Amino acid sequence: MLKKDLDQLVFLQDLDMMLDEREEVKKLGFDVTGQKMLEDERTELANKISRPLLYTYEKLRKRYKRAIVPVKNSTCLGCFMKVPTSLSVRGREDAGVFTCEGCGRILYWIE
Numbered sequence: 001m002l003k004k005d006l007d008q009l010v011f012l013q014d015l016d017m018m019l020d021e022r023e024e025v026k027k028l029g030f031d032v033t034g035q036k037m038l039e040d041e042r043t044e045l046a047n048k049i050s051r052p053l054l055y056t057y058e059k060l061r062k063r064y065k066r067a068i069v070p071v072k073n074s075t076c077l078g079c080f081m082k083v084p085t086s087l088s089v090r091g092r093e094d095a096g097v098f099t100c101e102g103c104g105r106i107l108y109w110i111e
């Protein structure tokens, strides 16, 4: 369940980054297509994610381009701080949503 939430959040972030990209392209005076489709998809996806998690994500998005980052070799790939082993164990067991002590980003485990 939780893993699914995080997967959806990663997908949401992808959509947000695609939408951001389109904004940049638009600023340069080019036409963009598919905007509406992406926005609809984003709305639909956002509705599936639990409110508190979405709220944390939206808050982090104001600070970082990437609000959710992978953990590899017990290291947060957002700020490269070591993630405590106890957290890593629980994170891998899907025991909750964890944020990095260094940068505050939402973590997901890819190892």
Ligand SMILES: [Zn+2]
Pocket (backbone or CB within 6 Å): 076, 077, 078, 079, 080, 081, 100, 101, 102, 103, 104, 105
């Ligand atoms: Zn971090």
